[in-house]
Amino acid sequence: MAIKVEEKQLTLLERLYVLEVVRGIALTTGHFFRNMAVHIARLFGLAKDKKGSTTFQYPEERRPLAPRLRTLHRLTRREDGAPRCVACMMCETVCPAHCISIVAGEHPNPLIEKYPTRFDIDLGLCVFCGYCVEACPEDAIRMDTGVLEFTSFSREGMVYDLNKLLARSETPKPNEESKVKTA
Amino acid sequence: MLLNMGPSHPAMHGVIRIKVIADGEMVKDCDIDIGFLHRGFEKHCETGTYTQCFPYTDRLNYVSPLINNFGFAMTVEKLMGLKVPERCEYIRVIMSELSRISDHLTCVGASAMELGAFTVFLYMIKAREWIWELVEEVTGARLTTSYARVGGVKGDLPSDFDGKCRSVLKQTAEVLDEIDTLVKRNRIFYDRLRDVGIVSKELAASYGMTGPFLRSTGVEYDVRKATPYHVYDRIDFDIPVGRRGDNYDRYLVRMEEMRQSIRIVEQALDQIPEGPTNVDAEGKIIPPNVMADLGKFGKTAGLLKNEVLIEPTLEGTQKRFHDRVRADSKEAWIPPKEQVYSNIEALMNHFKIIMLGHGVRPPKGEAYGAVEGGNGELGFYIVSDGTDRAWRVRCRPPCFPIMGGLHEILVGDQIADIIATFGSVNMIAGELDR
Ligand code: SF4
Ligand code: SF4
Numbered sequence: 001m002a003i004k005v006e007e008k009q010l011t012l013l014e015r016l017y018v019l020e021v022v023r024g025i026a027l028t029t030g031h032f033f034r035n036m037a038v039h040i041a042r043l044f045g046l047a048k049d050k051k052g053s054t055t056f057q058y059p060e061e062r063r064p065l066a067p068r069l070r071t072l073h074r075l076t077r078r079e080d081g082a083p084r085c086v087a088c089m090m091c092e093t094v095c096p097a098h099c100i101s102i103v104a105g106e107h108p109n110p111l112i113e114k115y116p117t118r119f120d121i122d123l124g125l126c127v128f129c130g131y132c133v134e135a136c137p138e139d140a141i142r143m144d145t146g147v148l149e150f151t152s153f154s155r156e157g158m159v160y161d162l163n164k165l166l167a168r169s170e171t172p173k174p175n176e177e178s179k180v181k182t183a
Numbered sequence: 184m185l186l187n188m189g190p191s192h193p194a195m196h197g198v199i200r201i202k203v204i205a206d207g208e209m210v211k212d213c214d215i216d217i218g219f220l221h222r223g224f225e226k227h228c229e230t231g232t233y234t235q236c237f238p239y240t241d242r243l244n245y246v247s248p249l250i251n252n253f254g255f256a257m258t259v260e261k262l263m264g265l266k267v268p269e270r271c272e273y274i275r276v277i278m279s280e281l282s283r284i285s286d287h288l289t290c291v292g293a294s295a296m297e298l299g300a301f302t303v304f305l306y307m308i309k310a311r312e313w314i315w316e317l318v319e320e321v322t323g324a325r326l327t328t329s330y331a332r333v334g335g336v337k338g339d340l341p342s343d344f345d346g347k348c349r350s351v352l353k354q355t356a357e358v359l360d361e362i363d364t365l366v367k368r369n370r371i372f373y374d375r376l377r378d379v380g381i382v383s384k385e386l387a388a389s390y391g392m393t394g395p396f397l398r399s400t401g402v403e404y405d406v407r408k409a410t411p412y413h414v415y416d417r418i419d420f421d422i423p424v425g426r427r428g429d430n431y432d433r434y435l436v437r438m439e440e441m442r443q444s445i446r447i448v449e450q451a452l453d454q455i456p457e458g459p460t461n462v463d464a465e466g467k468i469i470p471p472n473v474m475a476d477l478g479k480f481g482k483t484a485g486l487l488k489n490e491v492l493i494e495p496t497l498e499g500t501q502k503r504f505h506d507r508v509r510a511d512s513k514e515a516w517i518p519p520k521e522q523v524y525s526n527i528e529a530l531m532n533h534f535k536i537i538m539l540g541h542g543v544r545p546p547k548g549e550a551y552g553a554v555e556g557g558n559g560e561l562g563f564y565i566v567s568d569g570t571d572r573a574w575r576v577r578c579r580p581p582c583f584p585i586m587g588g589l590h591e592i593l594v595g596d597q598i599a600d601i602i603a604t605f606g607s608v609n610m611i612a613g614e615l616d617r
Contacts, residue, residue, distance in 0.1 A: 002403040003421045005435035010373055017370045024365050028302055054309045066316070067495045068323035068341075076472065084472060094537045096235035111480070129238045129329040130496055134337075135537050137523050137530055139471035144495045177470035177492060 065146055070130045072147040073121055073160070074168040076140055076178035081171045083162065084178070085140035087114040091132035099125035100132060119165060123150060124158035145180050188601065190219050196293065197612025199586075201593075201601065208597045213590045217615055224617035228576035233259050233333055233543040234516070236576070241327045243578065244614040246289045247282035247557045249318070251614075252331035257412060258552030258563040259333045262545035265515060270458035270507045271335045272414045276451045277348070278321065278330065279413075279554070280444040284355060285314045286557030286609070287395075287437045287444075291362070294434075294606025298375050300366055310358040313351045320344070323496050333543050334515030335508045338499025345452055352445045359441055367438075376431035380592050380604030383428060390588035394559025394581050395436045396608070400428035406555040418450050433607040458507030468492050471524065478525040486525040493520060515543060542571045556581050558609050582608065582615040 013019055039052035056063050065071070076084045087104035105117035133143050145168050152158050172178040189200040198219035204212040224243065228236045240251040253275045260267060267275075292307030315325045320341055322330040330337050366372040382392070384400045397404055405422045407415040423439035425432030467489040469477075474491050493501050499508070502519035509516060517536050522529035535541045545567040553562040559581030568574040585608050593601055 002424045003439070005423050005425055005432065005439050007426065007432065007435065010368060010370060014368050015370055020369050024302075024369065027361060027364055054312055066320040066323070068321070068338075068498050069319055070323045070496050078472075088534075090534065090537050093539060094234070096231055096238050127238045128324065128327060130323060130337075131234070131329075133494060133496055134500070134517065135533075137533055138475055139494065139520075139524075142494050142496070172470075172472065175470070175473055177472055 065148075069146075070128050070133075070143040072123075072145045072150055072168070073126075073132070073141060073143050073165060074145050074180065075119065075162070075165040076142060077166060077169045077171050079172055079174060083116060083119070083140065083166055084138055085116050085119060086112060086138055087116040087119075088137065090135040090137060091141055094131045094135040096129060096131065097125045097127050099123070116162065119162045120159050121165065122159045124155055139177075186598070190216075195605070196610055197615070199610065199612060199615075201605075203593075203598065203601070205598055208599070210593050210596055210598060210601065213593050215586055215590055217586055220612040220616040222617065225576050225578060229573055232539070232571045233545075233573065236573075237329045237331060238327065241329055242613050243580065243617065244286070244556055244558070244561070244611045245326060246611060247279075247286040248326060248328045249278045249282040249322070249330060250286075250554055250556050250561065252328060253279055253413075254552060254554040254556070254561050255563050256331035256333055257554065258550050258565050259543070259545060260510070261550040261552050262548060262565060262567055263333070263512075263514065263543075265334045265510045265512055267335055267510050268458055268507055269414070270339075270456055271509070273451050273455040274336055274340060274508065275331075276413050276415065276418070277340075277448050277455070278318070278336075280448045280451070281314050281317060281348075283555075283557055284441050284444050285311045285318075287441050288314075288355075290557070290606070290609035291434060291437050294603065294609075295362075295366060295372070297602050297606050298372060300369075300372060303362055303365055306358050306361060306365075310355045313354060317344075317348060317351055320347070332509070332516045334510030334512055337508075338497065339504035339508050341499065348448065348452060352448060356442065356445055359438060363438065373431065375600075375603055376429065376434060376607075378427070378429050378431075379596055379600045380430045380607060381428050382588075382592055386588060386591060387428070391584040392559065392588060393584070394556070395433050395440065396559065396585050398422065399425035399432040399436050401426050406553050406560050410553065412552070412554060414451075414454075415447075417454065418447050420447050420450075430603050430607045471520065474521070475524040487521060489521070491521050491524065540571055544569060544571050553579070556614075558582055558585070558611070558614075561614075578617055580614040580617060582610050586610060586615060 035052045038047055038050050041047040042052060078084050087102050089102060092100045092102050099122040101120050102116050103118040104114045107113055107115045130143055132141050168181050170179045170181045184205045186203040186205050187200060188203060189195045190198045200216035202214040203210055224239055227239050236255060237252055240255045241248040243251045288307040288311045292304040296304035319325045322328040382400055384402055387397045387400050401424050403422055403424050408422060420443045423436045425436050469489050470492045477486055490501055490503060500519060502521045505519040513532055517533045518529040523533045547567060547569045549566040551562055551564045553560050561581050562579035564577040565573050566575040593604060
């Protein structure tokens with residue numbers, strides 16, 4: 001059903017504007033004092049769960065990130081510290097930005113068969129869609145580092161190679177997963 | 184006098200150029216120059232697989248990317264004749280409406296700011312922030328969501344979504360009331376918008392304008408009511424219409440639409456079914472690398488009874504949730520990770536879907552699917568030749584017809600009114616120029 005949106009003419013009182021100004025200022029001042037009270041309370045260590053303002057004082061204060069947020073990639077490790085990746089090229093194929101390039105090599109262990117001799121992700125092209133993580137049948141690539149700042153002065157610096165991608169992964173203990181290395 | 188506004192004018196929302204022939208302060212004639220942000224969306228979609236198109240659709244209307252995602256997914260599903268699980272339909276409705284709220288918040292906030300009401304902008308962006316935090320929790324990104332998949336969505340909603348969403352909606356409704364207090368009966372705001380940028384029914388219809396622009400003239404057209412998709416026919420909501428078709432009516436329509444969207448989300452949250460749970464689990468949760476290794480070395484006995492400790496960004500895609508949010512089809516998208524890790528059939532299926540030339544292959548044919556975007560009817564027309572890439576994709580951006588008729592609307596108003604009218608168009612260059 002359709003509803004007509006209201007459209008009354010302004011009354012004389014509203015045309016005079018004074019009352020409207022007062023109403024508006026009352027609202028914003030209300031916000032000001034409420035937020036101020038929270039700020040002061042926080043200064044004394046109270047009201048920890050409330051926030052005086054929606055802004056974060058980046059970079060001193062960091063916004064809590066959602067667990068599902070896709071951040072910088074990493075390659076997970078095997079128990080011997082080598083990459084878990086078996087160079088199956090699934091991530092390279094699914095990537096809509098064509099920013100992953102892998103060169104496969106033959107692994108001495110016949111159970112592993114293949115491993116990447118080179119694995120480059122050009123983060124300057126990456127669109128952070130997360131398809132590579134979804135497509136990996138080995139849990140070898142992940143986007144759970146929580147790192148959002150990875151800038152560079154050059155385009156070459158945005159290309160992350162095998163070493164850089166492995167650097168954020170810990171070598172797992174038996175029956176555990178390869179966790180993010182906390183700096 | 185010939186006056187150029189844009190392509191990079193501080194009050195222009197995107198890159199666009201308006202050539203104005205002015206007589207004093209009056210606009211005598213004007214011409215609108217678009218295309219500065221053309222990225223070849225349609226051509227790109229033809230070069231990638233269907234799944235690879237979703238990141239492109241994120242970048243159409245980048246204030247409400249989820250609606251674009253779902254619109255594209257819906258059209259491909261139409262081509263394939265896929266039926267999406269009920270829970271997934273509800274998720275799509277909820278996420279679309281949240282996006283619509285964020286879209287309107289941005290539009291009203293930004294256009295109010297251009298008229299000098301900076302507080303309104305800050306309050307609305309604050310509310311948008313809450314919504315985007317919700318979106319981040321569900322999809323894993325604030326803007327470039329890529330959440331839809333052919334035949335479903337990426338993952339189920341997080342377990343605490345219901346409560347969080349309701350509290351965000353409540354706070355947003357409060358913000359909307361505050362905005363009304365600040366500007367609705369404010370004389371400066373009223374006088375700058377009332378009877379400015381008038382669109383007649385005939386003009387709107389002849390250019391094919393849709394959305395709040397058309398509804399402000401009093402025409403009751405909304406894709407959600409006219410051709411209900413997802414589960415909009417099960418939800419009770421109203422379409423706000425204006426009468427005069429001026430900027431003030433458009434402001435009122437947008438504000439009311441946000442309230443209606445809040446209503447829709449609340450109803451959808453009440454109605455959303457749990458869906459099949461798919462548990463044959465022993466309740467053991469094992470890390471993915473361990474599970475994959477066990478599977479590879481053939482120790483598969485009873486392995487499928489366990490759940491995988493999933494990578495955080497894939498939360499909601501486990502076997503437990505898979506049937507709730509993905510269509511039951513091997514043609515659509517990859518099987519749950521537990522199966523990929525532990526049996527060879529699923530692994531082959533997984534590879535098949537991703538391999539070029541295989542994957543999502545709708546039968547030969549063509550389909551048009553339309554959803555109600557933030558600015559109006561957002562349509563996708565896809566021609567398939569039976570391969571894994573679309574033969575032709577055409578997008579009907581809701582801004583385009585509005586921008587086509589804008590020169591007729593601006594003529595006769597003052598130069599300063601261009602800003603107010605242009606703000607009410609809510610032009611999103613990403614969507615307009617594709
Ligand atoms: S996140 Fe997307 S674009 Fe980036 S590397 Fe992975 S698949 Fe490619
Ligand atoms: S999909 Fe996984 S295993 Fe395959 S190449 Fe990519 S990272 Fe390696």
